Amino acid sequence: MEASPEELELFRDNVIRFLSDEVEPYYEQWERASIFPKELYLKLGEAGLLCVDQPEEYGGAGAPFAFSMVVVEEVSRMGFLALASNLTVHSDIVAPYILHLGSEEQKKKYLSRMASGECIGAIGMTEPGAGSDLQGIKTSATADGDSYLINGSKTFITNGQHAGVVVLATKTDPKAGGKGTTLFTLDTSLPGFKRGRNLEKIGLHAADTSELFFDNVRVGANEVLGRIGGGxxxxxxxxxxxxxxxxxxxxxxxxxxxxxxxxxxxxxxxxxxxxxxxxxxxxxxxxxxxxxxxxxxxxxxxxxxxxxxxxxxxxxxxxxxxxxxxxxxxxxxxxxxxxxxxxxxxxxxxxxxxxxxxxxxxxxxxxxxxxxxxxxxxxx
Missing domain, CATH: 1.20.140.10 (Butyryl-CoA Dehydrogenase, subunit A, domain 3)
Structure with a gap:
């Protein structure tokens, strides 16, 4: 399904109106606070500006991909790049990972709540000793019966302070290189999960960027995202x-x-x-x-x-x-x-x-x- 130019411009007008009313008057105070309020995500969800190209059965609008990019375009143009960063991670990275790789159980557990803004998504790749070299990550997921124990840490995680779900890159087989990497959907309410400090940055001040820590966090095998070793x-x-x-x-x-x-x-x-x-x-x-x-x-x-x-x-x-x-x-x-x-x-x-x-x-x-x-x- 393709969008007509008229439909896109009507949607763009709605995005601009929302940003003018709900973001622009408060953006400076959010920059000073170094974080967006969680309530903003609920307002974005209510306005239909989260996960807009996600299927309707999972809470999205089922719109073409171009609509999701209109949100990115206007948030960026109006100078709210910290918000664009957070929304890109939430709607254009985490949600598609779960939609494309997740089981029906994972999709139903997370996607509708992400579209409504109730659950905020983060992606856990970067570690203190592994940035661009993702094969060098150390965070481990060790099989223990019908579940896994996750240990390690991540850093520079966008949405880290507010995240309700983290798409987490782990090593399930440290000897297998890239083939030993497995992704999980990790519910941040689980025991052993801890948020570190909200990191201070040169820019993007309102975007919460955090350290995350995992101390024997037990996740079920049903939280594996995609294939074991296919991460x-x-x-x-x-x-x-x-x-x-x-x-x-x-x-x-x-x-x-x-x-x-x-x-x-x-x-x-x-x-x-x-x-x-x-x-x-x-x-x-x-x-x-x-x-x-x-x-x-x-x-x-x-x-x-x-x-x-x-x-x-x-x-x-x-x-x-x-x-x-x-x-x-x-x-x-x-x-x-x-x-x-x-x-x-x-x-x-x-x-x-x-x-x-x-x-x-x-x-x-x-x-x-x-x-x-x-x-x-x-x-x-």
């Missing part, structure tokens, strides 16, 4: 959507930065004239616009490829690398046009700039993206 392959299969969502976010976040910069340079005066009247400013704005539009075109192509189930890992790496590097260039150039005011936190462009920096790191660093692309060209 690494499952991660590879699901990464294209994650990286595409980050690419969408990058383009629209850059677009929002440009809009703020146009507004500022056309009203701010220097030497008696608007800054936008100077050739340097005009040429910089032209370069920024060109950079954004070229990358938007590629993102739109990739979005269609994903909708048609033709998106591969290499293409996902290309679009993630290109767009997030562009986002960094654009937000930096935009801040420069604000001059000294751009460095002041009272001006939103400073947040655009600081928030953009993480996009070249999470979801696979730019260096890892280059390696993925290179392997598709010349092998290892």
């Amino acid at each position: 690494f392959g499952h991660l590879i299969d699901e990464l294209p959507r994650e990286r595409l969502a980050l690419a969408v976010s990058a383009v629209w976040h850059a677009q929002g930065a440009l809009e703020k910069t146009i507004e500022y340079t056309t009203t701010r005066k220097a030497f008696g004239n608007p800054i936008a009247s100077f050739q340097n400013t005009r040429f910089e704005l032209a370069k920024i616009k060109t950079d954004i539009e070229i990358h938007r075109a590629y993102v739109e192509k990739c979005t269609q490829l994903y909708a048609d189930k033709k998106m591969d890992a290499t293409t996902a790496a290309i679009v993630k690398l290109a767009t997030t590097e562009m986002e960094g260039r654009v937000t930096d150039a935009c801040l420069q046009l604000f001059g000294g005011y751009g460095y002041m936190t009272e001006y939103p462009i400073s947040r655009y700039w600081a928030d953009a920096r993480i996009q070249r790191i999470y979801g696979g660093t730019s260096e890892i993206m280059k390696e993925v692309i290179a392997r598709s060209l010349v092998g290892r």
Whole structure:
């Protein structure tokens, strides 16, 4: 099922209205608190903005993939990248993992509550000693009768403070390398699970980013997500959507930065004239616009490829690398046009700039993206 442009724009209007009413007035205080209130997820769920392309039988709207990306687009454009990060993990990473890999029992247990905002999703991959090298994780899941005992820790976990379910990467066979990795759905109410501190970051202040600890957490075999030992392959299969969502976010976040910069340079005066009247400013704005539009075109192509189930890992790496590097260039150039005011936190462009920096790191660093692309060209 494909969405008509009219349907998408109507949905976009609803997203913008929600963000203007329920997010914009409170965003600064959430940034200062370094966390979103849980109630926000319930409001998002009630407005139909969570897991929107999930089937109706599991609480979603059954909408085309493009609708989910409209949420990412507008949240990013309006400068709420911390919220875009949290929602991407919840709706575009965790929910699809459970939908694509989960048993009927797992789907019924988690998905409807995720769509309503009652249960917030997180994904537990990164560890203190294993970032991009997922084969190096140490968190273990040891078979014990008809269940598993999970021990270890994770770090840099988005939604960590609020998560009700974690899609958790573990080692069930430490000697088998990537083939010894298994995913679980872990209910955070289980004994032995503990949340660590909410980590302090350069940007994305309102996004709760946490350490998680597992001390003999007992989970049933029915919480295995996908195949025993198939976790690494499952991660590879699901990464294209994650990286595409980050690419969408990058383009629209850059677009929002440009809009703020146009507004500022056309009203701010220097030497008696608007800054936008100077050739340097005009040429910089032209370069920024060109950079954004070229990358938007590629993102739109990739979005269609994903909708048609033709998106591969290499293409996902290309679009993630290109767009997030562009986002960094654009937000930096935009801040420069604000001059000294751009460095002041009272001006939103400073947040655009600081928030953009993480996009070249999470979801696979730019260096890892280059390696993925290179392997598709010349092998290892």
